[in-house]
Amino acid sequence: EAQVTQNPRYLITVTGKKLTVTCSQNMNHEYMSWYRQDPGLGLRQIYYSMNVEVTDKGDVPEGYKVSRKEKRNFPLILESPSPNQTSLYFCASSFLAGRSYEQYFGPGTRLTVT
């Protein structure tokens, strides 16, 4: 089944404790992206990747890191999480690194930083 998977689905952590949210897609998609969703703000892009070893900042990259060492995986790293990073996070992918394609979303990771 074609899908985007994220782990963990729920995470409660404390300020400053490094964490990684994994994202994997099995559709051989070139493009992958991370978003955060906050009430009343819709989805905002954190980082995106056009292909292996090619990443770039989205609209809200501060406090996050990403890497793309393999085509299928695009982990999101919070090196020193803070309470303002409490949010619902989505990973997404699309077929080619072109602007015309629909994006496929993972199920989301609900992160709480205390």
Add this chain to the structure above:
Amino acid sequence: SQQGEEDPQALSIQEGENATMNCSYKTSINNLQWYRQNSGRGLVHLILIRSNEREKHSGRLRVTLDTSKKSSSLLITASRAADTASYFCATAPAGGYNKLIFGAGTRLAVHP
């Protein structure tokens, strides 16, 4: 920056009625997409309309695009309780590769 803005923020209707949601945006686009999100879950792509298209249909969905007014509408005909979800428009800005800008969404409740 928030490109797409949906209107209304919330909509409550009865099963069988039509639901219309509107989206306005600010800059030139390559395409506009509509997504559905069931409570707290991942977004599901519904339909994509390119900037040179005016109307598109998919099952009970009808999307229109007016680039002169920088607006789009999503019509769901003969709504069902299963259509209860949040609906988001997302714009792909012209010249902005792989960038989708989402609005805050419309919450649709369809009552049996």
